[in-house]
Amino acid sequence: MSVIAENIAALRERIERAAAAAGRGAGEVTFVAATKMNDADKVKAAVAGGIDACGENRVQELIEKYEQGAYVGAPLHFIGSLQKNKVKYLVGKVDLIQSVDSRELALTIAKKAQQLQTVQDVLIEVNIGREEAKSGVMPENTDELLAELSAIEGIRVRGLMAIPPNIEFDPKNVAYFEKMHNLYVDMRSKKYNNVIIEILSMGMSGDFEEAIACGSNMVRIGSAIFGPRIYL
Numbered sequence: 001m002s003v004i005a006e007n008i009a010a011l012r013e014r015i016e017r018a019a020a021a022a023g024r025g026a027g028e029v030t031f032v033a034a035t036k037m038n039d040a041d042k043v044k045a046a047v048a049g050g051i052d053a054c055g056e057n058r059v060q061e062l063i064e065k066y067e068q069g070a071y072v073g074a075p076l077h078f079i080g081s082l083q084k085n086k087v088k089y090l091v092g093k094v095d096l097i098q099s100v101d102s103r104e105l106a107l108t109i110a111k112k113a114q115q116l117q118t119v120q121d122v123l124i125e126v127n128i129g130r131e132e133a134k135s136g137v138m139p140e141n142t143d144e145l146l147a148e149l150s151a152i153e154g155i156r157v158r159g160l161m162a163i164p165p166n167i168e169f170d171p172k173n174v175a176y177f178e179k180m181h182n183l184y185v186d187m188r189s190k191k192y193n194n195v196i197i198e199i200l201s202m203g204m205s206g207d208f209e210e211a212i213a214c215g216s217n218m219v220r221i222g223s224a225i226f227g228p229r230i231y232l
């Protein structure tokens, strides 16, 4: 077994244990490999290792690896911040765009999806830490954005995503995860057309168990699969 496959098997066990401890069944938490800065061969090893989906951050990198067949056999998600002028490269290739935080971005996605006669599944990214430099809709504006997006044909909102302030595990993240779960429950209770809220995407290498304990059903894990990223 490759190191990548071994890491994935060990992480899968931890995910299932955390899900069981939270009273949820095996298979209820989607394991997304955050593949940024790892080449096509490594991504292929992760797909072979049994992750549920690949999540990519940068459009250019996604296109390159897509053309190399990196994601064959796994659904593909876009998890990075997205500029409107790059949307055209994604729609038709990705199963889920996790990072929609404005009506304008949603309209751009919907227009492209309609051209391709498809419907693009999206998550609303919430800036749960209310950080100035971070993307995501402010928590208190989530409902309004959800209502706006429900009226747009060509997209379908499937849930919420968040990246809390601390990259490494910090006990404070639990408070953010809890806030996100409350928001998720609140948004699920609304009845909007065209909206099926069933995904809560939160938790990374350092804190996915805490996130699952707080109700996450989609974790995005990079360095615990591939090793630390080397930023040049």
Ligand SMILES: *Cc1c(COP(=O)(O)O)cnc(C)c1O
Pocket (backbone or CB within 6 Å): 034, 036, 057, 079, 080, 163, 167, 204, 205, 206, 220, 221, 222, 223, 224
């Ligand atoms: C890189 C990344 C992750 C994974 O981070 P790790 O700490 O390497 O697990 C998750 N979500 C997003 C949006 C990312 O960019």
